[in-house]
Amino acid sequence: MKISGRTFVVSGGASGLGRACVQTICASGGHAAILDMNEDQGQALASELNNTSPNSAKFLPCDVSSTSSIADAVAAIVSWTQETGKPLGGIIPAAGVGNPGLILDKNLRAVDMESVDFVLGINLRGTLDLVRQVLPHLAAVSPAASDEDGERGVVIMVASAAAFEGQMGQVAYAASKGAVASMTLPMARDLSRFGIRVVTVAPSMFESNMTAHLSDKVRTGLKKAMEFPARPGRPEEFASLVKQAIENVMLNGVVIRLDGATRMPSKL
Template sequence: MHIANRTFLISGGSSGLGLATARSLHAAGGYVALLDMNAEAGEAVAAELGTGAGERALFVQTDVSDTESVAAAVKKSMEWVGRTGKALGGVIAAAGVGNPGKIIDRNNEPLPLSSIDFVLSINLRGTLDLIRQVLPHMTQVQPLEPDGERGALILVSSSAAFDGQIGQVAYSASKGAVASLTLPLARDLAQYGIRVVTIAPSLFESGMTAMLGSKVRASLERVMEFPKRAGKPEEFARLVKEGIENSMLNGTVIRLDGAMRMPSKL
């Protein structure tokens, strides 16, 4: 599927992997709706890419854990599509949080359910809610020849879905669920010509990993194979672009990790 003159909704689009993706799709001629909590950053990115009539970027302040906020964001984005006339092309669900914590701490206290709910509601529920609210619009898009394709959903899992670390029970659960739902989601949507591709990155430069201490980062880099560095957001965005353009990519989870496999302890 081509990117130029199609509209893509990107959650978490004003920072990290989502921002790199927005810039990449915009550079390829796409229209990008940035859905993010951070209004200051989102408005700055939209201004950078250009806003207003005839322009190709829109910012909508969105909390993906709040279904009414998601509904309002989808409504505003689709109104924008109506004004521009550039058909919906896909969703990139890049909003996510880490919030590490052991299931039982040193004081024999269990991980608060509120902490688990926080991670699941953004990483898993937020992803599914955004997708389900966009799909009624995507199924109405005029299919493209020769395959009858209507669009692509790009989801974000993590290497933690496969080899999560200590303190990543909630995070691994959320990202493992995203990986697991990829194939059934692709099967649900096959009749509409909508593809699903999930990317599972390892250590990448992002707002989440920026909070890591230098010792933790060094430990992570030591267990990497090649290259021995954190991934660059632009490398993630490159794979998103391929996921959208390559129609044979469907119902699959792609590890983007430089052969990194996390040990049980660093």
């Protein structure tokens, strides 16, 4: 799918990996709907992008753990695409949270279900609900006349290395990301009749707000687990794979690790 002339919905688009996707999409001639709870950062990013390329980005405040908040944002996106004449091309649900917690701590306190629900509500339910609510509009887009495959769009979800090697304290996070990885193939199968592909990227440690506050001890431990390159990934390297996933029609129903051969140990 060509990025140019299409609109992509990016949740968590105000920061980190989502933000890099927004920037790459706009730099490639596409349009980006930035959905995030961080209004200041989201508005600032949209203004910056609109200064370079007018009306290429729109910020919409959205809490992906709320079905009605997503519904409001999706209605606004549909109106915006009608205004710009740039049809939907894809969904990148990148909003996510960590919130570590041992399933049983040394004082025999079991993990709090509120904290588990918080992580699952954003990373899993929020991903599925956003995709679910945008899909009817994406499936209604007419494929480009020149497109022999009849492609309508692409869903690019964000899992994590924790889907495969969750560390201590990552039961809820690993459950959410493992579920995202597991949804990839059945979703691709459900959507093939509409010409919509599904790809999931599973990154290891990338520089972002989520990882900015890790202690030096944890960073050193992580470095030891890295093969090559021995550094955290950069958001633009994540966005570069997302760009390829948008553009390469043969990528479908697959979870791609983006980790420089890092395999996370039990603890750091």
